[in-house]
Amino acid sequence: MSALVLVQVLTSGIAVGCIYGLVALSFVLIYKATETVSFMQGDLLMAGAFAALALNQGAGWPLPLAMAGGVTALVLLGAALERTVLRRALGQSHLTALLLTFGLGLMLRGAISSVPAASHSMHRLPVGFAGETLQIGALVLAAEHLVVIGATVLLGAALTLFFRGTRAGLALRACSENAAAAELMGVSVARMHTFAWALGAGLAAVAGLLLAPVTFVHLNMGLIALKAFPAAVLGGMASLPGALAGGVFLGVVESLAGLMLPEGAKDVVPYVLLMAALLVFPDGLAAGWRRRR
């Protein structure tokens, strides 16, 4: 019985951790490519879920099309924001980027919550598998958790192929490693910045769509991005697979803490872990950061 409970708790922990990891991935992607600290990933995540919801229930598109439309909308939004506003924060202090992205996130959240239909109630994306369970013997697993894990694995594989195999992926990596050298090799760094923001916003939107069946679609769903910072730091801030792994680790530890520690400890665990990691392994984690400076 306890082994079954453990497997179930671990599955939900990994699923939630995958979402932390995806948000952390988008954060690290943007940070590496543009040196901009983005505090709006949570708001992009929420906007992606609401865009899909609006296309599905407002405009009556079929769900898969609406989901694709939501992600596309966020990709375009990310690119547009980079072209108009975020480009100006390039090369300025972290504080400027931090406040700028926080302000943009506030605008995004404000814009969505000023629509009366969005702010009044919780919404649910009508996916077929919501509430379904998968039964293997005595083991009962929630379908939405398995879908999240499966989708994250697929997305991770696709991103790996993209970064290793395609010209655009290689150019983005070159740009993140050394922008000046990449520029000399004929990579358009400005275009790569736009591309990084588009990809980062799109990834956040995907995370939002995956989160939608687990929780509801609501205005505060972006708060989950606060857990993405510990995930990104645990993963080393400079590594994309690290960010994903950090997120999964965080989700597992959090779910185990919920099982074993008293009520409320679960919510503090990611931040205690962050503090501990920063204090105990500052060199290991900070090495990449120092080299970049």
Add this chain to the structure above:
Amino acid sequence: MSGQASPQHAAAVARRLRTLSAGALVAAVAVFVLGADYALSQAAFVATYAIAGLGMIVIVGQCGQISLGQGALLGLGAYVEALLVVRGVPAPLAMAVAVAAGTAGGWLASLPARRLGGLYFAMSTLAFALIVEEALVRAEALTHGAAGLAVPTLVLAGFPVDASWSQALAAALALALAWIAARRCVASRLGRSWHAVREDEAAAAACGVDVARAKRAAFAFGGALSGLAGALYAHWIGFVSPEQFGLMLSFELLMLAFIGGARELAGALWGALVVVALPQAISVLTELLPAGTATPAGLESLLFGAVVVALILLRPGGLTASRTRGEDPDLTDTA
């Protein structure tokens, strides 16, 4: 010697006169438009925010660190004040304890600075603030959790400070004390070590500045001012709950320091004015819209975000700084 210093001195006096007359103009307009009572109660908030803002300016503008958790330090001060005053401790004594709690909190939050720099340290202050907020929610026996605590009126020397003019006066006095303390610190050896750390940590360390100690001192000082501001804020609002001191307040204070101009202490006052006045102005504006078109709360944060973004793009150095040279040609023309 006095002849040598006089042109600078004259310029400083002229600048101070300009600041004073601008301040007087703002005050006169506020009293005229809002009525004296309302303007005074808002002035109390502006002064209280300015105290916390001074602490932020010491951390951000003087020592060059980013604190994402200043709201939690205000929360510590506010809760200590509320819990002690409810138990019958005289308010000035409670305030001293609140300042001590803020100092201790700031010191504690700065401990990771011994080993971390830059963005990592900023993340650790965020983690600290989220832990404090969660602890305030969970310690229900003491804090009543998310339901919050009622705070009695501030009583100073047997005199209840409940009218708006007395609140404004008390806040202004506290601000004056905080200002003197901040000025003295910034002008001292400690302040010079802060500036050295801000400009270049390695060079500062090479010159014999204890970098970690300078950061600790900046956070302890910023924490003390936050504790004081939190204690006053608790009395003005009359109610404390953990959500008041969350991430939004921390960001408001960062914006305050940034908008006002973090290099100069005067930035705290201008930033506080903007941060307090802006939401009010926006809510007046949104009331003008026909009812039912949009949710007012959403519009308010939309406009607040828009103003913040615009200010950062147009005035990267803050309101007190002259326009700095940016990369974009249309930002470099003179105002």
